[in-house]
Amino acid sequence: MCYLQSVPLYLSEMAPYKFRGALNIGFQLSITVGILIANVLNYFFAKIKGGWGWRLSLGGAIVPALIITVGSLVLPDTPNSMIERGERDEAKRKLKRVRGVDDVDEEFDDLVAASEASKLVEHPWRNLLKRKYRPHLTVAILIPFFQQLTGINVIMFYAPVLFNTIGFASDASLMSAVITGIVNVGATIVSIRYVDKVGRRFLFLEGGIQMLICQIAVAAFIGAKFGVDGNPGELPKWYAIVVVLFICIYVAGFAWSWGPLGWLVPSEIFPLEIRSAAQSINVSVNMFFTFVVAQIFLTMLCHFKFGLFLFFAFFVILMSIFIYFFMPETKGIPIEEMGQVWKTHWYWSRFVGPDDFVSAGNLEMGRGKGNTTLPVKDV
Template sequence: MSGGGSIANDGEAAAAGGGGGRGEVTFTVVMSCLTAGAGGLLLGYDIGVTGGLTQMESFLQAFFPEVLRKMSSAKQDAYCIFDSQVLNAFVSSFYLSTMVASLVAGHLTKTLGRRNSLLIAGVLFFAGTLLNLAAVNISMLIIGRILLGVAVGFSSLAAPVYLAEISPARWRGAFTSSIGLFANFGFLMADMINYRATTMARWGWRLSLGAGIVPALIVIVGAASIPDTPNSLALRGRLDEARDSLRRIRGAGVAAADVDAELKDIVRAAEEDRRYESGALRRLLRREYRPHLVMAVLISVFYEMTGGVVVGIFTPLLFYTVGFTSQKAILGSIITDVVSISSVAVAAVVVDRRGRRTLFMVGGAVLILCQVAMAWIFGAELSTDGGRAMPRGYAVAVVALVCMYAAGLCVSWIPLSSVVTSEIFPLEVRSAALGLGGAISSALTFMQSQSFLEMLCSFKYGAFAYYAGWLVMMTAFVAAFLPETKGVPIESMGAVWAQHWYWKALCQAGTGQAGRWAGMMRWESGFAARVHAVRRWPSNLHHDGHAFVSTLSFDLSVGAEPTINPRSPHPPPDDRLIPLNYYL
């Protein structure tokens, strides 16, 4: 059996917890998903503006004059120009506060609602931007950065959950990956403002920091105008509002009976969620949830160790290190942003057609090639002491490699880390897994942003070889252990784990969602039969009001591969999982 199984489903509608209902894309769905995706603007703008600020003369003159003196020194080691603990603290304080915020954002997102959490994120980002704009010392800068980090901590958790609950299963990958697209628009916006601000002698840095008001207002206005998800409202017991939200999402042409029927399924899911409200972290440690625990930890670790966040923050510094002026370094970063946006757009189109694993593998190969090539160029041309200038041809090659690296990252780990983690976890451990992954991700980002400039000064070109080693490891892990989830309704995700060549052994022992699916698909070696694992979907999900059934069909002979039947010949008797002998 292959590493990544798949499930076919007719109509491809997300059921409870997955949103999407009938799978139709209405105007409200599009606008709501775009607004939630715009939460990525906050992260993208802050990362983009930070990279430009840290080599902007007016900013360094005001707050970090010692770095400016090193930039002017002809004898300075090129690897160590920006090695400053205070500068590192300015950059990393944002990620430390993001980590702390992610520990409480999960609970508040559930109690306050997904939309309200996005609104809070916009307001906090607005406040942090105003404080940075008016800063007269480093303390004000860092307090402002802390507010910005809390804002991103909220938006980074609320936005993927909102998108997963409201987008149709058929297009869930595309809508969820819009977070990465908006993050790259944030990069581009920040770099274009930095490009202009670099030419302003005294107050250019205030323009760069103050322009963060724009993405904050976009999120505030957008969040105030969209409905909260029916799932979130039902979870808080606000059923009338959940019905109104569902009617608005489905459009005026949907019959009231269909809306009520779908709401009933959502309420059932909300009751199931409350059943698992406490003890989720302890539950995640149980044997049958080992696959989910491993993914919660390793996807977060691997995403951070691609080096993507570091390159996103320090791209202008990297280009300055190889010999470009401050303004040309930012221009190179703008070129990288354009490549990134194009790549994320390609990923959004392809992810629900080619699948998650394919993009991970292609992206991984590109990333490994780029990191190895950069290690070779830096080692050959800057050597270990950073004392000689890099020839212009090699400097241009570094820009091209960073662009290739950005393309590989933006078709793989940047969009897919959000897509996969928002869909693979079962209801009973979803909140714990997402919270754990968010905390790990924020902690690693903080550590890297605090230490990368020092690591570059110490490791020299070996820093790129270090990330190349991580990329080899994570690409091999994806190939062997990550199942394919393309087009699978969220509540059926347990079957993906139950048929995976490695994880099925752990799932079979469980009583959770994956364990229930695995129990239906066990067989004795050598016994040949055709078995269907069946779930009946709510009748309102089909346009003519009739139920439809998604099935998995297996030839249970030794060595047989799974085959897919798109529809069962007749519906099961009720909405529960059906025993195997019902179809034998």
Template sequence: MAVGAFTEGTPAGGGEGYSGRVTPFVVLSCVVAGSGGVLFGYDLGISGGITTMDSFLMSFFPGVYRQKQDTKISHYCQFDSELLTLFTSSLYIAGLVATLVASSVTRRFGRRSSMLIGGTVFIVGSVFGGAAINLSMLLLNRILLGIGLGFTNQSIPLYLSEMAPPRYRGAINNGFELCISLGILFANILNYFVVKITAGWGWRISLSMAAVPAAFLTIGAIFLPETPSFIIQRDGDSEKARVLLQKLRGTISVQKELDDLVSASNISRTTQYPFRNIFKRKYRPQLVIALLIPFFNQVTGINVMNFYAPVLFTTIGFKESTSLLSSVVTRVCATFANIIAMMVVDRFGRRKLFLVGGVQMILSQFTVGAILAAKFKDHGDMDKDYVYLVLITMCVFVAGFAWSWGPLTFLVPAEVCPLEIRSAGQSIVVAVVFLMTFVIGQTFLAVLCRIKSATFFVFGGWICLMTLFVYLFLPETKKLPMEQMEQVWRRHWFWKKIVGEEEEKKQAEEGEIALPSL
């Protein structure tokens, strides 16, 4: 079979026999849950903005402030500080640890419980940020936010995927990425205005306002229903799940979907150790995707824009206020791209968006690297025309990410993992995201100082590799019910060799086929 076979078009099954529509009840539940994405986005966006504010730097990072004023230091090295990058990236180490704990909580006590814990911890962390008077309080703020994000990022994509009708699952799950973009946009806009506060305490507003979306999520989660999958898995109450499904789907004809959920739950109950089981051969495709998709997501360089867009724009010649405004512009582009992704992901499929977005990001990163290599030196300003060209190219880059790798990083692993390993798979995704976010956040400024414009060629090379991975190894999963996802592996040119052999071995052990004599 040719490479890429069974990677285009709608998978067999397509949710046939499932009834229903997107009801207001589904929309309301997913809006409340998706607001957790605003938390993640807000925190991604807020840190990069306040680290360019002179008042913030003078209070906590005076060494970096002095570097900014020193004309003898290379533009590429003005913000090079391990302590400053620790402020940005410490959150993600805390999130990495928290998401491993969150997996057990989500599996045993439900998706809603994890959201409540995450939102509550996030509120407490926001208080420490707004009231910080020393570096210890500032780092405690970041650690608490990381714990909150570890719980919410682990549970919310699962919740959205399990609540959504199969044929609209991509659009609804992509709402999480839209919320992330909106959170970054709100943070960038707020930073732009608070930097104008001459008294120098505007950064306190930026850090403390994170409590607003956290409170919305926490209060809303109190009233959210659990997902039908979890109700069956925990209580074995198929009648209660039927009533909820009928309310979610707006129809009484939910028997086929209910039967699939009950079957998946029965298999799930036989799996006591999801983290141990996900390493079994039959789950090899899901494990590889849960590891590589979030890894590639981070090595695109997107968090350079999320964390350090204001720093980057300041580096290439924009003033403090203008650099913050430029960050707003790039995020507006990303937000529109997120909306486009929600509209087309269930029509065109996951693979096409991955591939088109990958090519768009490759061209963007190589273009930025070439402009900086040719026109931006260690000292002196770059011509304004080229500065704006870099800004436009960055807008193209974030748009490409926002309709492909951004939303699909959380959607695809959540939908391909069967119920018995779903919480473990999602924890791996979030853990890899947090680990790589920490690595990128902690090293980018140092790398930029040392290899300068070549940094963007490195990101471009990684995007080439991950686009090839999608082309060769990622099957299409649009509109296929999560409980029927195993068929994509049996038809894929590569994965069928692995899961097919595992299935034959299982049948042989059960006596359904005879092992060949030796």
């Protein structure tokens, strides 16, 4: 939980805004690589005679845990956290080093302004309920909710069970899980390549359409072969290949859209004064629905059969509608100036006032007019 809470925020704060998307998605790439390695190891461990290979699969989790622990000891603090602790000179030096240039005054002033504003907020959890944070709270809840209701965990967690159910042999089902893992990694690399060029909204919507088509296709193929009694008889090889192909296309759609963007977008939209609290909600909602889907999947598969894919397709439609109407584009906007996307949005602008989430430049303009208090003081 701490890893999921801190890493996306850390990357968003450290990355230059022009490359924030690509660098942040490196987090998701690491996850997909880990899933692939786990699938490959499970495939070979399952061949160990005696049935004790599962112990190696379970014990192997200590390796990435050690890497994370050791790596965290050498990571530098972000300039934001240094400013929060009053280490402004060191924060400016760190910012110059991270950006690779000496002219960081404008960005540094924005970070300082955000820090000053955050200090006026005494109760970040209570402030999340304020009207001006309504867009942030909505995104922090709905993005992770929809991410899990795409059905991706049904594929990635239970791929061997699912493929075995639709007629694959035991080894073939594990290999199919490896194939989807390879697709997952490759598609995440595609997202890194294009997220800062085509934008978040395009990938969200394209991925949603791609997943919807594939889910309907898989439901149709499985329904035609299984019917409602769940007894397919002999599954032709070409039929199984077609099902796996559509599942792989579905995984690719998720892996370059809702997979990485589900972590990227929430981590880059929260102002500093509520950033930690809002990200906690984002992670909690994600983990809760991961747990729920994992617990009810087998029961749903027994009762819904091929209709399970249509169940998740329904939520893909809902989440695509949400993105189209309510999610503004966040590409290429400095993280401390993200408030402008809500002020110009057709719906969220009614919740965000003109003096909310100001930048350092706006603060200087306010002070020049005799305004000695921060306009963001809404506590």
